Amino acid sequence: MPVITIDLGTIEDKEKKGQLVQALTEAASTVTQIPADKFIVFIKEMERENIGVGGKLLSDILK
Amino acid sequence: MPVITIDLGTIEDKEKKGQLVQALTEAASTVTQIPADKFIVFIKEMERENIGVGGKLLSDILK
Amino acid sequence: MPVITIDLGTIEDKEKKGQLVQALTEAASTVTQIPADKFIVFIKEMERENIGVGGKLLSDILK
Amino acid sequence: MPVITIDLGTIEDKEKKGQLVQALTEAASTVTQIPADKFIVFIKEMERENIGVGGKLLSDILK
Amino acid sequence: MPVITIDLGTIEDKEKKGQLVQALTEAASTVTQIPADKFIVFIKEMERENIGVGGKLLSDILK
Amino acid sequence: MPVITIDLGTIEDKEKKGQLVQALTEAASTVTQIPADKFIVFIKEMERENIGVGGKLLSDILK
Numbered sequence: 001m002p003v004i005t006i007d008l009g010t011i012e013d014k015e016k017k018g019q020l021v022q023a024l025t026e027a028a029s030t031v032t033q034i035p036a037d038k039f040i041v042f043i044k045e046m047e048r049e050n051i052g053v054g055g056k057l058l059s060d061i062l063k
Numbered sequence: 064m065p066v067i068t069i070d071l072g073t074i075e076d077k078e079k080k081g082q083l084v085q086a087l088t089e090a091a092s093t094v095t096q097i098p099a100d101k102f103i104v105f106i107k108e109m110e111r112e113n114i115g116v117g118g119k120l121l122s123d124i125l126k
Numbered sequence: 127m128p129v130i131t132i133d134l135g136t137i138e139d140k141e142k143k144g145q146l147v148q149a150l151t152e153a154a155s156t157v158t159q160i161p162a163d164k165f166i167v168f169i170k171e172m173e174r175e176n177i178g179v180g181g182k183l184l185s186d187i188l189k
Numbered sequence: 190m191p192v193i194t195i196d197l198g199t200i201e202d203k204e205k206k207g208q209l210v211q212a213l214t215e216a217a218s219t220v221t222q223i224p225a226d227k228f229i230v231f232i233k234e235m236e237r238e239n240i241g242v243g244g245k246l247l248s249d250i251l252k
Numbered sequence: 253m254p255v256i257t258i259d260l261g262t263i264e265d266k267e268k269k270g271q272l273v274q275a276l277t278e279a280a281s282t283v284t285q286i287p288a289d290k291f292i293v294f295i296k297e298m299e300r301e302n303i304g305v306g307g308k309l310l311s312d313i314l315k
Numbered sequence: 316m317p318v319i320t321i322d323l324g325t326i327e328d329k330e331k332k333g334q335l336v337q338a339l340t341e342a343a344s345t346v347t348q349i350p351a352d353k354f355i356v357f358i359k360e361m362e363r364e365n366i367g368v369g370g371k372l373l374s375d376i377l378k
Contacts, residue, residue: 001127001240001254002195002196002197002198003116003166003168003195003196003197004193004194004195004196004197004228005194005232006191006194006195006217007191007192007194008191008192008194008221008223008272008296009191011221016220016221017113017120018119018120019220020216020217020221021115021118022115022118022119023216023219023220024115024193024216024217025115025117025118026118027213027215027216028209028212028213029118029207031126031209032197032200034197035213035236037116037117037118038117039078039116040114040115040127040129040166041114041115041116042109042113042114042115042129043109043113043115044109044112044113045113046294049266050269050296050297051190051295052256052273052274052276052277052291052292052294052295053190053289053291053293054277054289054290055273055274055277055278055281055288055289055291056270056273056274057269057270057273058208058237060191060261061271064177064179065133065135066131066132066133066135066355066357067130067131067150067275068130068132069128069129069130069131070128070129070130070131071128071129071158071160072366073137074158075264076176077301079157079158079274080301080309081153081308081309083153083158083304084304084307084308084309085157085307085308086133086157087130087150087153088306088307090146090149090150090152090153091132091146091150091154092307092369093149094142094145094146094149095134095137095170096189097134097139097273099306099307100307101306102304102305102306102307103303103304103305103316103318103355104303104305105303105304105306106302106304107298107300107302108302110131114127114140114182116160119257121127130241131193133357140238143220143239143246144245144246146241147241147244148244148246150239150241151241151244152252155244160207163242163243163244164243164335165241165243165244166242167240167241167242168196168240169239169240171239171243172357172358172359175329175332176357176358176359176360177331177355177356177358178335178337178355178356178358179335179352179354179355179356180340180351180352180354181337181340181341181344181351181352181354182333182336183332183336186333188197190292192255192292194295201331203364206364206365206372207372207375209371210370210371211370211371213367214369215369218370221317225369225370226368226369227369228367228368229253229255229292229366229367229368229369229371230367231322231361231365231366231367232361232365232366233361233365234365240321252363253365253366253368253375254321254322254323254324255321255323256321256339257319257320257321258317258318258319258343259317259318259319259320260317260347260349261317262323266374268347271338271346272342272343275343275345275346276319276342276343278342279335279339279341280321280338280339281339282338283331283334284326284331284335294343295358296366298357298375300368303316305316309331310316
């Protein structure tokens with residue numbers, strides 16, 4: 001029962017979430033040969049003010 | 064100082080959160096014999112559109 | 127499909143791992159009324175030299 | 190800078206790890222249109238005696 | 253590409269988030285001698301009703 | 316009770332682990348004004364063959 005967690009910025013387009021879950025599951029299932037129905041995926045969206053890159057907030061970098 | 068994290072869908076009834084923290088802490092404390100006051104619990108609620116099971120979003124499965 | 131993760135020091139007695147998985151699953155299943163067979167538990171053991179409490183390594187505190 | 194973490198049992202064949210990192214990165218990059226070189230992947234392998242499914246250790250289920 | 257994740261209660265003052273990312277990155281970069289621009293920081297804020305300490309919700313302890 | 320988790324490659328020099336725990340705790344305590352003795356730090360070391368950057372294993376990039 002593998003669990004895939006993706007931490008990233010917010011995803012506005014909700015259809016992309018379904019595509020992301022499907023793509024990650026298929027990718028991992030194909031390589032590991034563990035059946036796709038065993039996989040759980042968690043999409044963890046974060047605001048840019050909660051992500052730091054190189055010591056700076058993403059919300060400041062992308063201003 | 065063990066940390067228990069539970070990732071799951073949203074919990075509407077707020078009393079259940081207190082019960083969940085108490086039950087998980089007691090369960091782990093009893094087995095490990097680490098005192099209950101050393102435990103931290105994080106309840107990580109996620110929307111169904113951020114959880115994938117078997118390559119599909121939970122929000123689509125439970126539609 | 128909830129996922130419970132417990133981060134703690136190493137567990138020497140392997141029987142305790144089975145007891146821990148069972149106890150955490152039952153506790154969470156009872157409170158949330160999600161069937162026990164939907165739960166995944168990850169036991170993440172760490173050496174004491176990889177755990178810090180109050181700014182000090184647990185391996186130094188418990189010396 | 191998205192981070193993908195996969196928690197699963199041990200992977201014996203080391204070539205599969207490279208394939209897994211490549212496949213997960215490509216899958217997520219294609220859907221999100223974030224460049225592949227921004228992605229980090231962590232493969233977190235666990236022994237079967239540290240994974241619980243439905244309240245039982247995977248090491249006991251697969252005995 | 254190290255990733256630092258901090259799980260804590262909500263941070264009201266948004267300037268503190270920038271300071272936190274900077275301070276954690278500098279601290280870890282100085283000790284590990286890995287360049288600061290390689291670090292990612294995730295600030296994971298949680299409501300007090302989602303944090304348990306010693307078997308009780310933080311929202312009840314701090315009432 | 317904040318928890319800081321750092322995911323990175325293996326740290327050979329064990330003294331660095333103590334320094335890392337101290338530095339991260341002080342940095343976060345100073346910014347958040349939460350007392351240092353409330354902080355837990357987990358150092359999660361990973362082999363280079365379990366870390367992917369830009370779709371490639373770190374063990375292959377640094378060969």
